[in-house]
Amino acid sequence: MLLTGKMAIISGAASPRGIGLATARRFAAEGARVAILDIDAGAAADAAASLGGSHIGLGCDVADKSSCEQAVARVIESFGGIDVLINNAGITQPVKFLDISPADWDRIQDVNLKGILFLSQAVIPHMRARKSGSIACMSSVSAQRGGGIFGGPHYSAAKAGVLGLAKAMAREFGPDGIRVNCVTPGLIGTDITAGKLSDEMRVKILEGIPLNRLGTAEDVAGIYTFLASDLSAYVTGAVIDVNGGMLIH
Template identity: 50%
Template sequence: MTTASDSTAIVTGAGSRRGIGRATAHALAAAGWHVAVLDLDEAGAKETADDVAGAHGVRTAGFACDVTDEDSVESALATLDTALPPVGALVNNAGITSPVPFLEVTDAEWDKVFAVNVRGAYNITRRVAPGMAERGFGRIVFLSSVSAERGGGVFGGVAYSAAKAGQLGFARALARELGPVGVTVNSVAPGLIDTDITGGALEGERKTALLAGIPVGRNGRVDDVADLITFLCRPETGYITGATYDVNGGSHIH
């Protein structure tokens, strides 16, 4: 049976110090995975990789990668193939948000949001999935958002909600196709999580108002999301696929 200790987990967009990606890289390494960190920020990617290796004693590597650029993805994965064990898990974490109202959104803004969140996930998943299918094992997790389920209203506007909803359809259809070859595909939809993206907005009256709508009485932490992703990547978690897991403290119950 495939184990985490003989496989590599890729986490995209994991260069930020306070992001879900870096927390996920740590959680996966704690579970025994070797970890490849891909990020636009090469220094951030390598810093995360070094932190993870130092903390957990697994093999890691950090690569500069623009998920919207096919050549950049090809280059990063080619280097990864020679540096680490075969890829057993992919966490499509790289993403950007956009609060621009629909009546003000530009074509360029719309395309940029879809380029990172949807095309970026396609670019890397399309190149990693064949190897998983060939080896008969794989775990793919998409980082969607509560905005996709409730229609924005947190930080993301229409473009972001539409792109994150696109990821849900992507994951569900892919789960049907890849299930027979041992690859599961699931989505995680975080609510209000305290990261560099949301940190500035979680202050004063705005924070009080937001927390009032969360039954558990606090904003989410990156570890809340990272732990769930790691569970979905376990070799033992082979009978869950095509599912969407909410991590929102009860702020959106449906």
């Protein structure tokens, strides 16, 4: 098992078909103890219970600093420490540039980008004290190719911001034994598209994917597992594509 004895927080992991819960399942199977943090507290508790064992699920809005601080304090109280933080929570919205309202812009930045700042700020002091930790941050192929898949330009901007933030974190906290990396998935079959991905859009997208299928939540969970484990002990500041070849660069 790759994560025996590790204690992990995964944000945005309550959605039944989502990347976060698939990651929680994989982490649990690899021997980790998992804390699921999600804006939907009830779903977080259910998701943790579905894993069996001593995992926990807590309500947490990553866009709210005090909510992050409270949730992290409860995890530390319960687990005694944190080895791994998976900054996975995110939202998207398929709107065109000229239609982005100030409120749309703020909410997309707040959850996808500021959420990583707040949750990491709550966790890093503990990792720093232990001189060890692995943080993985969710970006997207949308950041690298300027969208054009599902999310709007504000989503591309937030996910591109994640790359810069994570690389700067890798530089600042490397001397403390904390690694920080990003994943950049292509289109993954989850509920984030909320039924708005038409068959026509899907066919067009598949034409541009050499592996000729959408990604699965488990495809991304495998990369998070690698980044959480000691297999990636000398990897920091990296960006790992999980896109079936949709973007080769």
